[in-house]
Amino acid sequence: MPHEHSSCEKKLEILSYLPELTGKTAVHFIGNDKCFTKELAKLASKLIAVVNDSPAEPEKENSIEFITSELNKLDLGVESVDFIYCNSLLTNLDDNEVQDLFRKSIQWLKIGGAVFFKESCRQSETENTGSEKLRDAEVYEAFYSSVTAQCDSDSFYGFDLILSKSIDSCSEKNNDSNEMIWLIEKVKKDNSQNHGFKSFKEFLDNQQYSSRGILLYEKIFGRTFVSTGGIETTKEFVALLDLQKGQKVLDVGGGIGGGAFYMAKTFGVKVTSVDLSSNMTQIGLARAKEVGCGSDEVVFEIADATKREYPAASYDVVYSRDVILHIPDKLSLFKKFFKFLKPGGKVLISDYCCSPDEHSEKFKTYVKQRGYNLLSPAAYGKVLEEAGFVNVRAEDRTQQFADILKVEIARTESIKDEFIAEFNEDGYKYIVDGWKEKLGRVELGDQRWGLFYAEKP
Numbered sequence: 001m002p003h004e005h006s007s008c009e010k011k012l013e014i015l016s017y018l019p020e021l022t023g024k025t026a027v028h029f030i031g032n033d034k035c036f037t038k039e040l041a042k043l044a045s046k047l048i049a050v051v052n053d054s055p056a057e058p059e060k061e062n063s064i065e066f067i068t069s070e071l072n073k074l075d076l077g078v079e080s081v082d083f084i085y086c087n088s089l090l091t092n093l094d095d096n097e098v099q100d101l102f103r104k105s106i107q108w109l110k111i112g113g114a115v116f117f118k119e120s121c122r123q124s125e126t127e128n129t130g131s132e133k134l135r136d137a138e139v140y141e142a143f144y145s146s147v148t149a150q151c152d153s154d155s156f157y158g159f160d161l162i163l164s165k166s167i168d169s170c171s172e173k174n175n176d177s178n179e180m181i182w183l184i185e186k187v188k189k190d191n192s193q194n195h196g197f198k199s200f201k202e203f204l205d206n207q208q209y210s211s212r213g214i215l216l217y218e219k220i221f222g223r224t225f226v227s228t229g230g231i232e233t234t235k236e237f238v239a240l241l242d243l244q245k246g247q248k249v250l251d252v253g254g255g256i257g258g259g260a261f262y263m264a265k266t267f268g269v270k271v272t273s274v275d276l277s278s279n280m281t282q283i284g285l286a287r288a289k290e291v292g293c294g295s296d297e298v299v300f301e302i303a304d305a306t307k308r309e310y311p312a313a314s315y316d317v318v319y320s321r322d323v324i325l326h327i328p329d330k331l332s333l334f335k336k337f338f339k340f341l342k343p344g345g346k347v348l349i350s351d352y353c354c355s356p357d358e359h360s361e362k363f364k365t366y367v368k369q370r371g372y373n374l375l376s377p378a379a380y381g382k383v384l385e386e387a388g389f390v391n392v393r394a395e396d397r398t399q400q401f402a403d404i405l406k407v408e409i410a411r412t413e414s415i416k417d418e419f420i421a422e423f424n425e426d427g428y429k430y431i432v433d434g435w436k437e438k439l440g441r442v443e444l445g446d447q448r449w450g451l452f453y454a455e456k457p
C-alpha cells in the first residue's frame with residue numbers, strides 16, 4: 001500500500017525533527033490529528049491533549065491528561081509547559097486566531113521551550129478554496145517572529161527559529177501546496193542583542209544578506225556561490241574529502257547552494273544545506289531548479305546551525321565555507337559537528353580569520369559592524385582539537401585569499417558595463433570598493449583566511 005508506506009515515513013520524518021522530550025511536559029492540540037497523541041505520550045513525561053469537544057469515551061492513559069476546551073478559551077498557565085505540538089491546525093484558523101495562539105504559547109512555555117507546527121503552505125498563486133486557509137510560508141514566519149512578551153524592564157521573550165523546511169517524504173507534492181514544518185524556541189532577548197534586530201536571523205536577512213546583497217555577492221563570486229573563490233576553491237577543497245557515492249554531507253551555512261550542487265552532481269553524495277537566511281534559501285531553491293538538482297540530491301533547510309540537532313553519527317562529512325565567522329561559540333558548534341559525524345567522518349571548513357596580534361582600529365570597526373567573531377588560524381585549529389577532532393590541519397591561506405581577491409576585482413572590472421546594467425552604479429561601487437578595502441585589510445596583516453581539515457576518530 002503505497003499510501004500507508006508514505007504516511008509511516010512521514011511520521012518517522014516528523015519525529016526526527018522533534019526536540020528531546022524526556023522529562024518534559026508536552027501539549028498536543030489534537031484537532032483531527034489523533035494518531036500523534038500516542039507517539040508524543042511515549043516521548044514526553046507528561047502529555048496534555050487538548051480536544052475541542054469532549055470525546056464520547058475519553059481514552060484513559062496514565063501519562064495523558066485530556067482537556068476539553070475551545071482553543072480561544074484555553075488557559076494552560078504561565079511557564080507551565082516545555083513543548084507545544086500542532087499538526088494541520090493553523091490552516092483552520094483565521095489570521096487573528098493564529099497570532100493569538102502564538103501570543104498565548106509564548107506565555108505558556110518555559111524559557112527554552114518550543115513550538116512545533118506542520119502546515120500545508122501555498123506553493124503558487126492559487127486562490128484558497130474550502131475552509132482550509134493555505135498561507136505563504138512567509139506569513140507564518142511574520143506571525144511568530146512578531147510575537148513578544150515583556151519579561152522585565154529591559155528584556156522580553158520572543159520566538160527564534162530553530163528549523164523550517166519542506167517535508168521530504170511528501171515528494172508526491174501537488175503544485176498548489178507544500179507541506180512545511182517549523183520548530184521555534186522561546187528565548188529571552190534584550191535590545192542590545194542582534195544589532196537592533198529582533199533576532200539574528202532578521203539581522204542576516206535585512207543587513208548583509210538582503211536579496212539584493214546576495215545577488216551582488218553572487219555576481220563577483222560566480223553563479224550559485226557566496227564565498228571566496230567560488231567554484232575554483234570548491235573544486236580544490238572538496239578534492240581533500242575523497243567523497244564516495246551515497247555519502248551524506250552537511251553543508252553548514254550552505255547559502256545559495258553552489259557547494260552542495262557541485263558535491264551532489266560530481267560525486268553522487270546527498271547533501272543537506274542548512275542556512276539561517278530565508279533569502280539565501282529562497283535563491284538557493286531557484287538555483288537548484290536551474291542546475292537540475294532535486295531534493296533527492298540536495299535538501300535545503302532554513303535553520304540555525306547553532307541550535308539544529310541531527311541524530312548522532314548520521315553524516316560522513318561536515319562542510320562549511322566562510323560561515324562560522326558569524327558564530328561566536330565555535331567550540332559548541334564543533335562539538336555538535338563531532339556528534340553528527342560517523343566515526344572516521346571528516347570536517348572541511350574555510351573561514352575568515354584574523355592575525356593573533358593587536359588589530360588596527362579600522363579592522364576592529366569593520367569586525368564589529370559586521371558582527372563577526374574571528375580567531376587566528378592556529379587558535380581555530382585548537383578549538384577543533386578541543387572538540388575531540390584528530391588529524392587537525394589548520395592552514396593559513398591568506399596569500400591565496402589575496403590572490404583570489406585580485407582576480408575577483410579584475411574580473412568584475414572587466415564586466416563593469418554588464419554589472420551596472422544588471423544592478424547599478426552603486427551596486428558596482430559597493431562590491432569593487434568593498435573588495436579593495438578587504439584586500440587592504442589583508443595587506444595590513446589584520447585579516448586572514450584559514451582552511452581547516454579534521455577527522456573524527
Ligand code: SAH
Binds near residue numbers: 226252257305
Ligand atoms: N557557504 C556558502 C555561503 C557563505 S555566506 C557559500 O560558500 O557560498 C555565509 C552564510 O552563513 C550565509 O548564507 C548566512 O545566512 C549563513 N549563516 C550565518 N549564521 C548562520 C547560522 N547560525 N546558522 C546557519 N547559517 C548561518
